[in-house]
Amino acid sequence: AVDRGARGEIWTAHYRGEMVALKRMKDWVLKDKKRGDRHFARELTIWTRLVHDNILKLYGVCELGPVGLAMVSPWMKHGNVMEYLSRYEEANRSVLLLDIAEALYYLHTSFKPPIIHGDLKAENVFVNSYHRACLADFGLTGIRPDVPENPLESMSVTLGNERWKAPELLLPEDHGLTLESSFMPAGDVYAFGMVIYEIYTGWKPFCHIRNAVRIPISIAGGERPPRPGPESDAAKRGLGDAMWDIALHCWSGNWKERPSAQELIRR
Secondary structure: OOOOOOOEEEEEEEOOOHHEEEEEOOOOHOOHHHHHHHHHHHHHHHHHOOOOOEEEEEEEEEEEEHHHHHEEEEOOOEEHHHHHHHHOOOOOOOHHHHHHHHHHHHHOOOOOEEEEEEOOOHHHHEOOOOOOOOEEEOOOOOEEEOOOHHHHHHOOOOOHHHHOOOOOHHHHHHHHOOOOOOOHHHHHHHHHHHHHHHHHHHOOOOOOOOOOOHHHHHHHHOOOOOOOOOOOOOHOOOOHHHHHHHHHHHOOHEEEEEOOHHHHHHH
């Protein structure tokens, strides 16, 4: 495997003269066949519906020897957005963020009920050969649970990393929500604010907190990543007042006060 995510492994192959990525479920998922099949089917069911310039394309499914099925997509030679920015330091970060916002707008408005990505972070954003950002990894993506007969609604949203999670996803009851009803577009918008932070600073959110158990407590208490100083690398890369204000708006503790993806595009 050339890369290992939380739930899947990425392999490379050639298809019709093009290098492609093959994503298969990780061993811990595959050992529980029922669970592995459910994970695979859920991601495939959602991904096949998505067609947008800023969403990683799905070519189809193939058999990967003895390890079972794999999802096939174009190989992103630039890697994820953080790998890309380490090589292209002068890249226009606001354009990449606009691409991500366009992908969220598509997910949140083109489907009824809206599709929620559920695991937005910089490592799940790739950069294509045209130097544009593409959203990927739909393992936690789903619909708002308005349709009881849809098995997608009961998906676990607990596998996403706490560093990017909105307060209402960590403690739904404190916000008058259930685990199911807390899964909404506002959670993606909160995570988008964290991606702004990552793209300009090069750091993961709350990188100063090493003990992951402390992160939900800090977020619930209103803590957010601190703004880098005027002499910081982030400021030199273009993190100004307007972009920081967008991040703060995305991080609002009250989900109703956060901007929509459409508002993010306008700003």
